[in-house]
Amino acid sequence: xxxxxxxxxxxIAEVAQHAGVAPSTVSYVLSGKRSISPKTxxxxxxxxxxxxxxxxxxxxxxxxxxxxxxxxxxxxxxGMHVPVLMQFAISVVTTARRFDQDVLLLTADEGPAGLRxxxxxxxxxxxxxxxxxxxxxxxxxxxxxxxxSVLIGIPADTAGLxxxxxxxxxxxxxxxxxxxxxxxxxxxxxxxxxxVYERETGFATRTISGFxxxxxxxxxxxxxxxxxxxxxxxxxxxxxxxxxxxxxxGLVVHNEAVISPLLDSLHQVGKRVPQDVSIVAICPADVxxxxxxxxxSVLIPAEDVGRLAVELLMDSLEGRQNRQTTLLxxxxxxxxxxxxxxx
Amino acid sequence: xxxxxxxxxxxIAEVAQHAGVAPSTVSYVLSGKRSISPKTxxxxxxxxxxxxxxxxxxxxxxxxxxxxxxxxxxxxxxGMHVPVLMQFAISVVTTARRFDQDVLLLTADEGPAGLRxxxxxxxxxxxxxxxxxxxxxxxxxxxxxxxxSVLIGIPADTAGLxxxxxxxxxxxxxxxxxxxxxxxxxxxxxxxxxxVYERETGFATRTISGFxxxxxxxxxxxxxxxxxxxxxxxxxxxxxxxxxxxxxxGLVVHNEAVISPLLDSLHQVGKRVPQDVSIVAICPADVxxxxxxxxxSVLIPAEDVGRLAVELLMDSLEGRQNRQTTLLxxxxxxxxxxxxxxx
DNA sequence: GTGAAAGCGCTAACAC
DNA sequence: GTGTTAGCGCTTTCAC
Numbered sequence: 001x002x003x004x005x006x007x008x009x010x011x012i013a014e015v016a017q018h019a020g021v022a023p024s025t026v027s028y029v030l031s032g033k034r035s036i037s038p039k040t041x042x043x044x045x046x047x048x049x050x051x052x053x054x055x056x057x058x059x060x061x062x063x064x065x066x067x068x069x070x071x072x073x074x075x076x077x078x079g080m081h082v083p084v085l086m087q088f089a090i091s092v093v094t095t096a097r098r099f100d101q102d103v104l105l106l107t108a109d110e111g112p113a114g115l116r117x118x119x120x121x122x123x124x125x126x127x128x129x130x131x132x133x134x135x136x137x138x139x140x141x142x143x144x145x146x147x148x149s150v151l152i153g154i155p156a157d158t159a160g161l162x163x164x165x166x167x168x169x170x171x172x173x174x175x176x177x178x179x180x181x182x183x184x185x186x187x188x189x190x191x192x193x194x195x196v197y198e199r200e201t202g203f204a205t206r207t208i209s210g211f212x213x214x215x216x217x218x219x220x221x222x223x224x225x226x227x228x229x230x231x232x233x234x235x236x237x238x239x240x241x242x243x244x245x246x247x248x249x250g251l252v253v254h255n256e257a258v259i260s261p262l263l264d265s266l267h268q269v270g271k272r273v274p275q276d277v278s279i280v281a282i283c284p285a286d287v288x289x290x291x292x293x294x295x296x297s298v299l300i301p302a303e304d305v306g307r308l309a310v311e312l313l314m315d316s317l318e319g320r321q322n323r324q325t326t327l328l329x330x331x332x333x334x335x336x337x338x339x340x341x342x343x
Numbered sequence: 344x345x346x347x348x349x350x351x352x353x354x355i356a357e358v359a360q361h362a363g364v365a366p367s368t369v370s371y372v373l374s375g376k377r378s379i380s381p382k383t384x385x386x387x388x389x390x391x392x393x394x395x396x397x398x399x400x401x402x403x404x405x406x407x408x409x410x411x412x413x414x415x416x417x418x419x420x421x422g423m424h425v426p427v428l429m430q431f432a433i434s435v436v437t438t439a440r441r442f443d444q445d446v447l448l449l450t451a452d453e454g455p456a457g458l459r460x461x462x463x464x465x466x467x468x469x470x471x472x473x474x475x476x477x478x479x480x481x482x483x484x485x486x487x488x489x490x491x492s493v494l495i496g497i498p499a500d501t502a503g504l505x506x507x508x509x510x511x512x513x514x515x516x517x518x519x520x521x522x523x524x525x526x527x528x529x530x531x532x533x534x535x536x537x538x539v540y541e542r543e544t545g546f547a548t549r550t551i552s553g554f555x556x557x558x559x560x561x562x563x564x565x566x567x568x569x570x571x572x573x574x575x576x577x578x579x580x581x582x583x584x585x586x587x588x589x590x591x592x593g594l595v596v597h598n599e600a601v602i603s604p605l606l607d608s609l610h611q612v613g614k615r616v617p618q619d620v621s622i623v624a625i626c627p628a629d630v631x632x633x634x635x636x637x638x639x640s641v642l643i644p645a646e647d648v649g650r651l652a653v654e655l656l657m658d659s660l661e662g663r664q665n666r667q668t669t670l671l672x673x674x675x676x677x678x679x680x681x682x683x684x685x686x
Numbered sequence: 687g688t689g690a691a692a693g694c695g696c697t698a699a700c701a702c
Numbered sequence: 703g704t705g706t707t708a709g710c711g712c713t714t715t716c717a718c
Contacts, residue, residue: 009463009465052463054459054463054464055464056405056465057401057404057410057464057465057466058400058401058402058403058410058465059401059405060401061404062401062402067400069447074433076433082426083425083426085429086425086428086429089448090417090419090450093448093449093450094450094452097450102447102448102449102461102466103447103448104446104447104448105432105436105445105446105447105448106436106445107433107436107437107440109437110440116397118445120352120395121397121398121399121400122399122400122401123400
């Protein structure tokens with residue numbers, strides 16, 4: 001005796017019949033949109049279990065105008081730090097499931113048309129777009145869409161959009177304050193290559209401005225240096241730095257690709273970390289942990305961002321409006337690369 | 344004049360009216376399931392463009408019994424090498440889009456019930472399940488499902504299932520042959536910790552058997568060693584190895600976590616790579632490339648596996664049956680860690 | 687080569 | 703607190 005026929009789908013009508021109620025009652029038991037007597041509820045729930053009923057997603061989407069699916073658009077660009085990206089995606093899926101939503105995975109290479117496709121076909125109720133650039137070509141589309149969206153990253157014009165990102169200005173300032181608190185008076189910022197400052201997400205610029213404001217506030221000597229991720233560029237940057245500021249004892253590094261060549265180069269010129277030079281990095285936790293020595297760092301809170309993105313989306317879907325940008329406060333984790341200045 | 348109303352969805356009926364044809368004709372233009380006169384086709388296509396029509400995914404799924412969505416179940420377990428996982432996922436999405444399919448991202452923590460949920464609700468037409476273990480609790484569910492599925496990894500019993508994986512036995516043999524061809528006569532295999540051999544995917548066992556068969560075939564001296572990813576364990580393993588085989592000049596490493604401590608330890612006991620010891624690794628390409636020196640390696644062909652998985656699924660959906668397991672031939676990339684034996 | 691119309695399985699008025 | 707029923711927008715016979 002097997003109750004499931006070949007390929008047959010159990011329908012709400014069958015459940016209703018089995019429980020001796022109307023189809024709508026089954027629907028309402030499932031959605032909780034009207035009160036049901038405990039007795040009826042139990043009967044229906046039993047039938048659902050016995051028949052192993054699962055509502056047809058397409059039918060439900062058609063009738064209710066809700067697919068219960070969220071789109072997640074991930075970047076393909078090789079520059080990204082993959083573990084952080086994955087951590088973020090996992091966090092999105094996990095949070096979405098808490099709200100009974102599923103997640104459709106899209107790649108950025110579909111461009112604006114990809115967003116339109118899944119939105120216009122009502123495949124998804126909402127979208128999360130990662131790695132949004134300053135002048136992202138998808139912005140017009142996102143503003144037009146009937147579905148709410150959350151952008152990870154802050155474009156140049158955020159009007160009409162909901163954005164989330166780490167507060168890089170605060171992160172830059174936090175690093176400066178940490179070094180200043182440890183007694184360092186002359187510090188430097190090693191950032192991403194110049195190219196990054198022009199296009200992309202603008203986070204590099206925000207870090208610099210936070211860095212510079214904090215430097216001014218604390219009355220430190222400082223300079224900032226874009227840096228390519230090559231040994232040669234790192235050497236040159238260090239030369240520049242120590243020539244301009246011979247007293248330099250602190251470094252803020254906002255460029256994960258540069259970390260290991262930088263540590264190597266420092267070692268080779270006889271500068272010990274943290275005895276001679278203290279370092280604070282803005283980078284993924286795993287990178288900071290694996291460095292030798294492990295770096296005190298401000299981490300990218302991928303998990304929080306993912307969770308928050310979904311929560312904002314659910315708010316929008318429930319009618320709670322929230323067009324605005326959210327900057328997450330940075331948190332500094334002390335490890336072994338920053339110590340009291342020995343001047 | 345704006346043709347899109349507030350939240351209104353353009354329907355096939357509107358397109359039909361605009362083009363002066365029946366709704367079914369529009370449908371057939373879209374699906375290509377019956378021949379249309381060039382003239383009609385053009386009219387319909389124009390209307391579709393003008394009205395910016397996108398078929399409603401839910402309605403389509405309901406009427407056609409096809410959602411055009413594939414589920415991708417990714418593991419959460421921290422042991423996984425994340426970049427490979429991501430590479431695989433990207434490959435799945437990219438290939439799926441070529442077949443006009445979308446990808447629903449699920450995490451393994453939903454277990455068998457998660458598979459049932461998306462399958463029974465007809466949210467997806469097919470499933471790809473990554474990181475399948477020898478006695479995976481999801482196997483019964485996968486056998487019951489009305490949707491086809493492809494498993495990444497080879498369980499103990501593959502009956503009624505479609506599985507794909509790298510041919511680890513062949514990979515083990517390939518490494519042995521490479522070392523033997525270079526003149527090495529005494530070699531060792533450093534594998535994953537013993538725990539991995541018992542549970543999980545069985546790939547470790549397959550590597551060993553391939554290794555041992557090749558060793559026998561080539562008449563080499565050899566031994567195999569599970570190894571925890573700690574410096575201490577690595578030292579002990581090397582001690583054992585060189586005590587038992589003082590003439591040892593070649594190592595096959597199938598454990599990416601062990602690579603960097605192993606290279607360090609070798610360096611510290613004065614063994615140069617590749618002059619004194621040649622190494623061939625079975626690991627992701629990025630790990631092999633980043634090692635010092637870069638390792639000759641058999642890589643995990645994540646991209647091929649992802650593409651193939653989707654292609655197999657599409658075959659099933661099109662009615663081309665294929666219950667079977669596919670082992671991908673390993674490819675060895677020469678880098679700098681393996682050289683001619685200097686005996 | 688094209689049209690008419692019957693569902694697909696569910697939700698949400700509306701009625702009681 | 704529960705039942706009836708009209709769609710939701712599409713695909714696919716069936717008919718011409």
